[in-house]
Amino acid sequence: MIANKKSVARLSRYKNALHRFKTMGLVRIFSDNLADAIGVTSSQVRKDFSVFGITGSKRGGYQIDDLFAQLNNILGKDQIQEVIIAGVGNIGAALLKYNGFEKEKIKIVAAFDIDAQKWSDTAPVPVYSLDRLIPFVNARGIKIGIIAVPESAAQMVFDRMVTSGIRGVLNFAPLRLRSPKQCVINSVNLVTELENVIFFSTSGQRIFLGELEADAGAHQVE
Amino acid sequence: MIANKKSVARLSRYKNALHRFKTMGLVRIFSDNLADAIGVTSSQVRKDFSVFGITGSKRGGYQIDDLFAQLNNILGKDQIQEVIIAGVGNIGAALLKYNGFEKEKIKIVAAFDIDAQKWSDTAPVPVYSLDRLIPFVNARGIKIGIIAVPESAAQMVFDRMVTSGIRGVLNFAPLRLRSPKQCVINSVNLVTELENVIFFSTSGQRIFLGELEADAGAHQVE
DNA sequence: AAATATTTGTGAAATAAATAACAAAAAAAC
DNA sequence: GTTTTTTTGTTATTTATTTCACAAATATTT
Known part of the structure; x- marks a missing residue:
């Protein structure tokens, strides 16, 4: 298991999205849905899960409750x-x-x-x-x-x-x-985070931002 | 000029360190010092500067005042x-x-x-x-x-x-x-940032953290 | 029960980012 | 004024991360 910081941060985001799907009454979910919810590709979702040993069912996707429990377990949520x-x-x-x-x-x-x-x-x-x-x-x-x-x-x-x-x-x-x-x-660093926004929204750097679905979650919507 | 989010975040950190060097009475600075101050390699510093067109003097390093002005200019600090x-x-x-x-x-x-x-x-x-x-x-x-x-x-x-x-x-x-x-x-996401700390400090993931001088500044000191 | 459609899981390929390495330049020493 | 030393700037290399692609599996339909 070779986790990196970004993948852990994404797990947290998946869990968040999952919670919302659950409150919407869904029982199972596909990598596509999760990808769309947090703004990454479905490959990324599956790869992340693969890294942490999370598995679903082919064609059947993931059972939300089960996935939720696995994510909590990985993120150390079994205890306070x-x-x-x-x-x-x-x-x-x-x-x-x-x-x-x-x-x-x-x-x-x-x-x-x-x-x-x-x-x-x-x-x-x-x-x-x-x-x-x-x-x-x-x-x-x-x-x-x-x-x-x-x-x-x-x-x-x-x-x-x-x-x-x-x-x-x-x-x-x-x-x-x-x-x-x-x-x-x-x-x-809150100042740095804001400076980042200022830099990318005022400079002509638009082109490269699309690829910038980064760590802290920076992205540009079209 | 192909900037990415991380390089912009680092510029901000260089500027911060620079300010401290200046208050210590220094007039010029080397990539090595800046690297050490914010915890990256000197190559990274010079590469970042290169990307944004910041130049120093060979063997002479960088004039702090000049560098500071250039960083402010890039980060849009010429106006409020x-x-x-x-x-x-x-x-x-x-x-x-x-x-x-x-x-x-x-x-x-x-x-x-x-x-x-x-x-x-x-x-x-x-x-x-x-x-x-x-x-x-x-x-x-x-x-x-x-x-x-x-x-x-x-x-x-x-x-x-x-x-x-x-x-x-x-x-x-x-x-x-x-x-x-x-x-x-x-x-x-403040919760996610804290969850990251919890994950990496409680899991046996130590090995990979050393390389994790990441976006938000996560790193592990030995 | 067989056929079909869809989605996972994962290696391979592509892309991005960081580090290493070193020639060129310019201080400093002699 | 010449030599030596140090540090930059940049290209090459390495490492890390993401995306692609597709076989394998399993729901769903017929």
Whole structure:
């Protein structure tokens, strides 16, 4: 099984589309439908499934419930994933309130901030001092963290996360994090994402965009 | 000039690193330094520059000020880009307050929401009824929009944006937008980004991650 | 029950992207 | 002023990803 980042991201998108097909009352689905729903080719869908060992039935397509279960299994949805956030500023606070995670069995169990004003034991998701990050993560065995602190604090926070046993980080700070220990990092830079839109919609680069059904989902409709 | 999404995203990252080098007092820089700063190879840096027609001096490297100006020029930073947001929920509100856009000459000039409670003419960035989106964008000639509304409203909002003349959209709703008119779409799905981290940090996929210095910046440090 | 139509699964081919390699240029050293 | 060293710019190579194409399988129709 040789997965790449894009194929995993697509699995997530298939699952999303699948959910909508299911609510529409469908029971089975074909690679063609999924392809159309997320904007890739049907070959791509089948190849992705092949990579992850997902199989359907020839001529019969895929049973939605079954496919859904397989995707959830691959994406680690058999159990709730506990996640922590460092930084309760604009982005951190938005993620805390965001209700899209819950239905994906992702649970933000705590947030940490340097600002005492933000601390709260009683909030729906408690907010603690950054000093409590390491013991908390250690004690709870949390493996995933989100970095939503300013750039200047990001490396320090990341170091603490890695020290405390976190193995994967979603990073919103615009810099390259470094660590002596192994840790998966996925960085999202909102400014860059917007700059991309600006570049491709204002430059004469139209021709090449059609092929740009890329990672984050950039595409051009005709 | 054959740009792809990744190369444009990297330009943005080079610029960021460059800014830090400049504040450190440096005047010139080599492809090696930039590569190290953002985590790619120096070949990649030079190749990117080559694609966009950026040149330095052999053995002399690049003058930071000059390079900075060229990058800004390519990324359309010679003039302020006016942007609107649809949806003032968690993510929309966070983006409104986010101060990372301003220094990139991106200005959010208005937001639109269906909820009258959120309307305000006097806020730093005014929030209007969604009904005012089309005339506002039309009158001001806005070309870039951000979609931060729930999935169920996203297609409708997108249609209005395209109708009103918007040519590029940064979309946070988890679905594929469709339009009969040409429009650049860049979709960011926060759940998917986090799922990616979870997948690669919990599965035994370590081996392939090293090569995964991908689009959104995912990488694994040793 | 046989014939037909459709869709999967997967290697092969094509395309795209990243890295390596190195000649040419220009600082720096001598 | 010549030699040496270093770094760019670009072409060639390698690696990664997507698409094509079609045999094999199985619903559906007759």
